[in-house]
Amino acid sequence: MLIQLFSDIGKLWEKYGSVYLTGIANTLILATVATLIGCVIGFLCGILKTIPYGPNDNIIKRFLLRLIRIIIQAYVEVFRGTPMILQAVFIYYGLPYFFGVAFKDIWTVSILVVSINTGAYMAESVRGGIMSIDVGQFEGAKAIGMNHWQAMLYVILPQTLRNILPQIGNNYIINVKDTSVMFIIGFSDFFAVHKMVSGAVFKYFPSATMEMVGYLCLTLLASFLLRKIEKKMAGKSNYELVNTDQLVMTAGTYSLPKDAASPFDEVNKDIREGK
Amino acid sequence: MENPILEVRHLSKTFGTNAVLKDIDFTVNKGDVTSIIGASGSGKSTLLRCINLLETLTTGEILYHGQDVTKGKVNASEYRAKVGMVFQSFNLFNNMTVLKNCMIGQEKVSHIKKEEARDRALYYLNKVGMAPYINARPAQISGGQKQRVAIARALAMEPEILLFDEPTSALDPEMVGEVLDVMKSLASDKMTMLVVTHEMAFARDVSTHVVYMADGVIEEEGLPEKIFTNPESLSTRSFLKRILNE
Numbered sequence: 001m002l003i004q005l006f007s008d009i010g011k012l013w014e015k016y017g018s019v020y021l022t023g024i025a026n027t028l029i030l031a032t033v034a035t036l037i038g039c040v041i042g043f044l045c046g047i048l049k050t051i052p053y054g055p056n057d058n059i060i061k062r063f064l065l066r067l068i069r070i071i072i073q074a075y076v077e078v079f080r081g082t083p084m085i086l087q088a089v090f091i092y093y094g095l096p097y098f099f100g101v102a103f104k105d106i107w108t109v110s111i112l113v114v115s116i117n118t119g120a121y122m123a124e125s126v127r128g129g130i131m132s133i134d135v136g137q138f139e140g141a142k143a144i145g146m147n148h149w150q151a152m153l154y155v156i157l158p159q160t161l162r163n164i165l166p167q168i169g170n171n172y173i174i175n176v177k178d179t180s181v182m183f184i185i186g187f188s189d190f191f192a193v194h195k196m197v198s199g200a201v202f203k204y205f206p207s208a209t210m211e212m213v214g215y216l217c218l219t220l221l222a223s224f225l226l227r228k229i230e231k232k233m234a235g236k237s238n239y240e241l242v243n244t245d246q247l248v249m250t251a252g253t254y255s256l257p258k259d260a261a262s263p264f265d266e267v268n269k270d271i272r273e274g275k
Numbered sequence: 276m277e278n279p280i281l282e283v284r285h286l287s288k289t290f291g292t293n294a295v296l297k298d299i300d301f302t303v304n305k306g307d308v309t310s311i312i313g314a315s316g317s318g319k320s321t322l323l324r325c326i327n328l329l330e331t332l333t334t335g336e337i338l339y340h341g342q343d344v345t346k347g348k349v350n351a352s353e354y355r356a357k358v359g360m361v362f363q364s365f366n367l368f369n370n371m372t373v374l375k376n377c378m379i380g381q382e383k384v385s386h387i388k389k390e391e392a393r394d395r396a397l398y399y400l401n402k403v404g405m406a407p408y409i410n411a412r413p414a415q416i417s418g419g420q421k422q423r424v425a426i427a428r429a430l431a432m433e434p435e436i437l438l439f440d441e442p443t444s445a446l447d448p449e450m451v452g453e454v455l456d457v458m459k460s461l462a463s464d465k466m467t468m469l470v471v472t473h474e475m476a477f478a479r480d481v482s483t484h485v486v487y488m489a490d491g492v493i494e495e496e497g498l499p500e501k502i503f504t505n506p507e508s509l510s511t512r513s514f515l516k517r518i519l520n521e
Contacts, residue, residue, distance in 0.1 A: 056331060139329055140366030140425075144380035144432050145356025154379055158370040239372075239411040 008206035016197045023193035024214060030107075030182070030189060031175040034114035038175075039168060041115060042122020045072045046160075047152060049123070050130050072123060079120035085181035088113045092185040110187045114179055118171055125167040129160035162233050169226035173219045190214060278305040279338075280436050280467060281326065281358075286335035288318075288325055295321050297491045299335070303436060303469055308462045310478035310499070311471045313488035314514060319471040320363075322488070323440050326469070327360050356384050359429030359437040363445050365421040367413040373400065373424050374409035377431045385432065392431075399427040403457045419450030423457055430461075437461070439470040475518055479503045487511045 013020070049072050053065045079087065092109050096102040103109040133156050141151035180191035188196075191211065198207040281303040288296040296318045303309055311319045324330045326337060328344065328351050336343045344354045367376050377396035381387040387395070400406045403423040413421055422442055429437055439458070443451040455477055462468060462481050472478055478485055479499050486496040487508070495508045506512045 054331070134366075136362060136364050136366040137368060140362065140368060142329065142352070143327060143355055143360035143362070143366070144428065145352045145384040146380065147352045150383050154383060155368050155370065162370070235412060239408070239415055241407040242409055 005206055005209065008203055009210055012197065012201070012203055012206055012210065015201075016193070019193050019197065020190070020210065020214070023188060023190035024218070026188060027176060027179055027190040028218065030110055030114060030179045030187070031172060034111050034179070035118055035168070035172045035175050037111065037115035038118025038122050038171065041119025042126045043157070045076070045119065045123035046126025046130055047157075048072060049127050051148070075116075076120045076123050079117050080124075083181075084113065084117045084178060085184050087117060088182055088185050106185065106187050109185065110179070110182045113182070114175060118175060121171055122168070125164050125171075126160065129164040129167075130156060132163060133159050162230075165226070165230050165233065169223065169230075172226070173222050176218050176222060177215060279303065280305055280340065281469075282338040282341075283322075283326065284336045284338065286322070286325060286337065287333045288321055288330060289333045295491050296325070299491075299493060301486060301493060301496065303467065305435075305467055306465045307484050308466075308468045308482040309470065309484040309486060310482040311469070311486045311488060312473070312475070312478050312514075313494075317488040318491040319488050320440050323360075323438050323469065323471050327355060327358055327438055329360075352384070356380070356432055357435050359432055359434035361422070361425050361429055361437065361439045361442050363441040365413070365418070365425045365445075367421055367425055367428070369413050371412070372409065373405060373411050373413070373416070376413070376424060377428045380428065380432050395433075396427070396431050399430040400424070402430070402460075403427045404453075417450060418446045419453045422446065422450075422454045426454075426457055426461075436467040436469060439468065439472070441471050441473065443472070443474060473518070475503075475515070487514065489514070 048068050051065055051068075053062050088110070091113055092103065137155055137159065138151055141155045146154070179187075179189050182189055183192035183195060186192075194207050194211045198204045279302045283299055283301050286296055286299040287294065299322060301309075311322065313319050321330060325332050328337075332345055335345075337345050339349070339354060339358070342349060344351070367373075368379065371379060374393070374396055377400060378389070378392045381392035381395060382389060397406060397409070400409060403426055405420060405423050405427060408416055408420065408424075413424070416424070426437075426442075442458070443454050446454065451474070455474060458468070458470070458477065459481050470477070470482065482499055484496065485499045485502040487494050487502060487506075487510075489510050495502065495506060495511045502511065503515065506515060
C-alpha cells in the first residue's frame, strides 16, 4: 500500500510539481505580507486604544478618543467574530454589488481580507502587550521629559513588540494554514492546487498527503525562524565591563594635573627601555 | 539669598473621598537639600508625584520660577525635563543598555547630538561609579547599581532640581550606602534636591531643611538640627522617637 502511495505521489510530483511549488510560494507570500500588514493594523489600533484621557482633557479630545475606541472595538468584534472564508466572499462580491467596481487583482483582495482579519486579532494582543508593561516604564520616560508619543515609541512599544512576538508567530502560523480558505474566491494557493490537481487526476489521497506534509514543513520552518528572531530580540545574555580610565578620557572629563606627564609617557618609557 | 525654584501653594489632593494632601505650602530654594520625612501613608510620595505632575492636583498651584505649571499653559514635558525624578523602583528602561538609558532623554527631549549626549552620559555615569557597566542591561545589574544609573539618567538631563522618591527603600541593606554616598556627593556639589526618605541619618546630616509630614499636612519644618533635637510638635517627637529607636 505504502509503495503504491509513494509511486502515486511520485507521478503527481513529476507532472504537477511546479504547480504545487507555485502554490506554496503563493501561500507563503500571502501569509507573510498579510501578517506584516496585520501587525501594522494591530499596532495602530492598540496604540490608538491606549491613548489616555482624563476628566481634565477638553471635551473634543475626550469625544474623539471615545469614538475611536468604539470604532476599533466594533472592527475587532466583527472580524474576529466571523469566519474568514465568509469575510472573503463578503468583501469580494460585496464591493461590486455596492460600488459597481470589481477587484481586478485577486492578490489585492486576498491580502486585504487576511490583513484585516489578522489586524483584528493583533489589536487585542497589542493592547494587552502595552498594558502588561510596568507603569513605571511610562513614568520613568515622562520624568525625563518625554511626551506620550516619545514614551510609546522609544520605551513601551519596543518592549511590547518583544512580549507579543510569540503571539505574532501564532498568527503567522495560523495564516499559513488558513489562507487555504482563499480558494473560495479563486486565489491559487497551496490548497487550491490540491483541489485543482486531484480534480483532474482523481488522486485525492496522495495529493492530500503531499499537502499535509507540505503544510507541516512550512509551519515547522516558520516556528523555527520565529524562535530565532525571539532569541535575537532578547539581546545578549552577558555584557562586558568597560575599562574605566579609557572611558573617562573619551568622556572628555579627564583633566590631567598640570605638572603630571601624559599617561602615554609611561608606555613610551616602556618602549624606550625596550620592554 | 532667597532664590525660590519651586513654590508649592495650597496644594490638596484627594483620591475619591480620601484627602491625601491637605493645603500643603512650602518652598524650595536654589541649593536646598530638603528632606521630607514622615510615617508611611502620610502623603510624602504623593506630594513628590504631584510636584512632577505624575498626579493631577485637586486644588492649589505649583510655581516653577514663579510660573504656575499646573494650569496647562506650561508644557508638562518641558517642565519635567528640568525637574529630575528618581523613583523607588528605579524605572530604568528595560529595552536599553545603561548608556542608552542615560542618552535617550538628551537625544529625544533636549535634541542634543549623539556624541555630546554620549559624553555627558559617560560623565554622569562615571560620577555615580557606573561607567564600567555601560553595556549592561538593567536586568543584569543589582538594585543599588540600578538606582545609581537612574540618578545618572536624571542628572544627564542637567535638571535644576532633583526629586528623590524613597530612593533606597527598595534596596537590600548593604546597597543603601552606595546610593546614599552618591546623593551626599550631589549635595556637596550644591545640587538642589527634594528627598522623600526614611533614612533619618541622611535627613539629619546631609539636608539643609527638613519637612515632617503627618496625615497629609506639613506638621513641622525647619533646620535639621532643630527638628531632630528640639521638635516643637508632639507628633514629630513621637515619630522620631519611634523611628530612631528601631
